[in-house]
Amino acid sequence: MASNNGDVKLIGAWASPYVMRPRIALNVKSVEYEFLQEQFGSKSELLLKSNPVHKKIPVLLHNGKPICESSIIVEYIDEVWSSGPSILPSDPYDRAVARFWAAYLDEKWFPNVRGAAAASSEEAKNAAVDQLKEGMALLEGAYVEISKGKDFFGGEKIGFIDIAFGSMLAWLRALQVMLGGVKLLDEEKTPGLCKWAAKFSADPAVKDVLPETEKIIEFAKLLVAKIKAAAASS
């Protein structure tokens, strides 16, 4: 099977949740790939050549051809390796719902994680945290509705929303610590998601991809320092 997959490379970095998505997807499909890690703070020639428009990771290189944008890459993986377990639901309406939540996470929810981590004022930080908590309530509701009593958004096995949201778990946990024990995953308010998070993290396709919370905290400090330095010099 492996030799029929062609040449598969992924340009990325261990700490990026967006990169974790295609890594998990490739694992779901049992596709071996070469993980080309970018150095923090610089962009390789290969990255700039493969994604000249956005110059961002992740980029999947399949037989030399680049595919960019994490959600688009995951859909591509699902379509190419269609004989493996499916990642998107088969029903068009369910697919539309899955894409909706992935877009919500990217456009509305995750920016607040970054906002809360890099906030310069107490006020800004609290505002970001409030938004995150509202988001968690929405996501809890979505989980209950979409999982229909099963372990994952995708049902019996992890699917598109699980990967889109689960890839952010390491950062979510790190943020909770960094904000002095703020509860985003809350046993009382988001019991479903707490259960889901544990199951997701333990999934064979996931466990070697999600970094330890400690490592993300260390990395976050570096990143925040970099952001603040850039802001100060501009």
Place this chain on the structure above:
Amino acid sequence: MANELILLDTWVSPFGMRVRIALREKGIKFEYKEEDLTNKSDLLLKMNPIHKKIPVLIHNGKPVRESGIIVQYVDEVWHDKAPLLPSEPYPRAQARFWADFVDKKIYDTGRKIWTTKGDEQKSATEEFIGYLKTLEAELGDKPYFGGEKLGYVDVTMIPFYSWFHAYEVSGNFSIESNCPKLMAWAKRCMQHESVSKTLPDPKKVYEFILQLKKRLGIEARIALAEKGIKHEHREEDLGNKSDLLLKMNSIHKTIPVLIHNGKPVCESNNIVQYLDEVWHDKSPLLPSDPYLKGQARFWADFVDRKVRSSVFVCSVSLSIRYPCRISLSGFMG
């Protein structure tokens, strides 16, 4: 099986237009409901409680949200009629990539062109042209982004053609001379009934923007910026108006309101003229010649009256930080 389709939308939204074009390309019948974004219907709020935005496609009672997601949904359900996405995974991924590029870059940069002036506007215009040129390069010699036929990227991008005139006039530049190939592509798309029936008259779009600028207080803010007048912004949540707003504009209860040393000045045209008269020595906005001044006032009033009947204003939240960032909630699909 009965296929009941209702589209919640608004005539000028490029995001709504995408969905209309896709449905028309496939010859799918749907009921169109025009939303007044200053007074959102119960149906819209029920069908899209999280974002409260159009377009929303309601298929047999179930809502599909986000324009790109709706178009893909329509393409999947009615896959045998005029397919928009390619059938092979790699070209599909490319089509999604370029549609995503349009989504990320075109609307926001275009908005900067008509909401700012001076250096900021100039750099927004340059950025905008840069993105159009990137799209031109991607188009290459193909008649459409989708190849020989209208495809997903074409449908995603073509609505902005109806906004080009508004961008050009606002930013004082020509898209035709910068991107002739893209204009040729746009005209080719317009030959399709699904497109020509959907896109509004560019002049109406421009009038809409002029009206919107006043309603959002952008004209007032540009005037303040032009004259270098220090001022404080107060963000209004138009769904929950502040006591101050209700007191200062008790008649209309709308923004913008300028409060100068405790005294309110309402209505965008009035504010701009007031600023021009009080700070008459700094960057005059109205002509000094009385006849020309009268003409300027006439045309400002004309826009207000002509567009008022076709009415609507987006409910917005105005950012406190300057330069202004306006988010048009309910407007982006």
